[in-house]
Amino acid sequence: MAGSGPPEGEIAQPYHYLSSDEERFEYVTERIRDKLADYDGYDFSMVQVRALNIFFELSQELRGRQMFYAVCMMLPRILFDLDSAIYILEDEETFSLAGTSGPSSVHPSTRGWDEVFREHPVQAGDTMFIPIPCNPGYTDLLPFEPPHNIIGNFQLSPCRDLPGHVQLFLEKYVNRIGFQLHHRIIRARNREHITFIKNLVQDIGHNVIVPNMYFKLYFNRLQRGIKDLHLQVQEVLALMAECGSDDCIRTGNSLARTTAGIEAQYQEIYRHYEATSMFLETLLRQRHFEEGRYVLEKHAYNLRTHVLEPQLERYAQSFEDRGIQVGCALGGPPDQVVRVVMDRGLISQVVANFFSNAVKYTEEGNLPDGSRGKHLSYGWKIIKDFFGKEVPAVKVWVTTTGAPLKLDDPMTVFQPGFRADNVQREEGSGRGLYFVRQVVELHHGKVGYSYRNGANEFHFILPLVQFAE
Structure with a gap:
């Protein structure tokens, strides 16, 4: 499968580097003029132009992926009496049947790249296979990098005797299907991502923040225990002083140093706990996730x-x-x-x-x-x-x-x-x-x-x- 990218005339240009209004206006002006020249060359009929307008309007009006596929397939049937099938690339090698305007039994449920599923349109007998391109500027938002910037294939029949200008229209029509489909895939992934984040926030609160709060209780208990230990050490030191034995005094001093060391370690651990708790509760604040930014x-x-x-x-x-x-x-x-x-x-x-x-x-x-x-x-x-x-x-x-x-x-x-x-x-x-x-x-x-x-x-x-x- 040599070559890559959507069909000629549909490749996104490198515009992301433009930083000023003047540069952006100049770039868009040039693209508008290019498109006007393209449409003059296409010489679409009034019916074909209306078909594109209807496609864009219904794509925005109707929600859901299956309704979108229905719009894509019904326009060729109404305009040119063509049946169609849509295959969507599920991974780098596998196309899955997403919908058909005719009997689904005549279409395999999955296909791979082959002699007709290519990166360019293929005419095979009575059927035309047109690759569905994505927007090359946003491939990083897809689940995987699509080979040749192709995310599906649009199958049309009977196409044996279609005039050349109709074939050109169908190719341009499928290009627009591709860009619309790409954005719908991205929106669906964004919705899934938002749902995941909402669930994650709840899980963080339940499994991280709340359990972390119990450490405060444990630290308070430990602090009280250390205070009691200090009092007991003082009593022991007093008793050892009364004893007057050098061994007793050495043992008492060693016990006091050990107790002081335990308290010092406790204070250091507690300082780290306080900082870590504050950072956790600040970074994992629920509103950050709900609003998609630091609040x-x-x-x-x-x-x-x-x-x-x-x-x-x-x-x-x-x-x-x-x-x-x-x-x-x-x-x-x-x-x-x-x-x-x-x-x-x-x-x-x-x-x-x-x-x-x-x-x-x-x-x-x-x-x-x-x-x-x-x-x-x-x-x-x-x-x-x-x-x-x-x-x-x-x-x-x-x-x-x-x-x-x-x-x-x-x-x-x-x-x-x-x-x-x-x-x-x-x-x-x-x-x-x-x-x-x-x-x-x-x-x-x-x-x-x-x-x-x-x-x-x-x-x-x-x-x-x-x-x-």
Whole structure:
């Protein structure tokens, strides 16, 4: 089966790159003129033109795939007294009978690519086989990549003595069937997808969110148990002190250290639980799925205590394990309280993405004081009138030592799937910073990257609403 694409004159042109109204108007104007020239060449009769109009009107009016097939088959019967059958490509090799205007027993239920089911029209005896093309620009939305951009075959008979202009009309008619059918397949898949998402949201609530809430109860019980353990250890230490034995004292001190270690581990696990729970409940929020986009739940929060410090505590051990010093050598947080109206869960994940990248990509560098090492700084500052007169902003940044990213445009790093050449040693999907950009822009903010003084700075800027403390 050589060749690919729908018949000549129906191939979609590469128009997705057009960015301005002027370019789009020029492109559409050219396509309209091409179509006018095509129709002059077709020289369709008035009946044929009416048939195309009726096809488009009924395709929009009647719902359901079987009604659509009925329209496709009845027009050739009424206009040219032709019976027809429609085969739809179910996978790359198999066509299934979808409908026929005559007895279905004369048509096999399935067929494969053969001498008559081709990528171009075939006349075989009294029957004409016309491939049904899809829209090449949207093949990625189909269940599979259709060979030669063909999604079916339209079979017509008796066609032995049809005039050439009628055959041409039928080919163009089937082309239009293909594009309409393609869009109906996409719509059906979208409906299935929406139904699946609705069921998934309910399953997430039942199997993920609700069970996760029980961990809170277990943590509270564990915390009470640790408090009781501390009281018991104090009693044991008092008894051992009365005993006065060195062995008793050593054992008591060891027990106290073990208890303190258990509490420290509990606190660390609980911090991770809180962050994970917040991220789960924020990302799996039901309204995200219902509306097909991130839906913000915004309230006023203290930027430092509600967002930055909890995430810094969460990554503190990872920074220590990687030998990354957290300090103010590259700039630090100011001594001021800033309250921002934001979706705490999503903005916390923005900060978490910055810190996660810092763990993976911070390298040794020269610090302003002349020393050398791996270093991270974070901070924020108020920018007056950033979003317009009397509309201030807060800029939050995370700065890490290391080599600069090789970018022609600093915003490239926030594109989906982007990974710099110097980060391949670490695992990653390239979606973290794209997520950052999405969330910040939903807050009507901006993101950015820069390199200066031997360090990489990633930042976001949010509109600021200040509150009296």
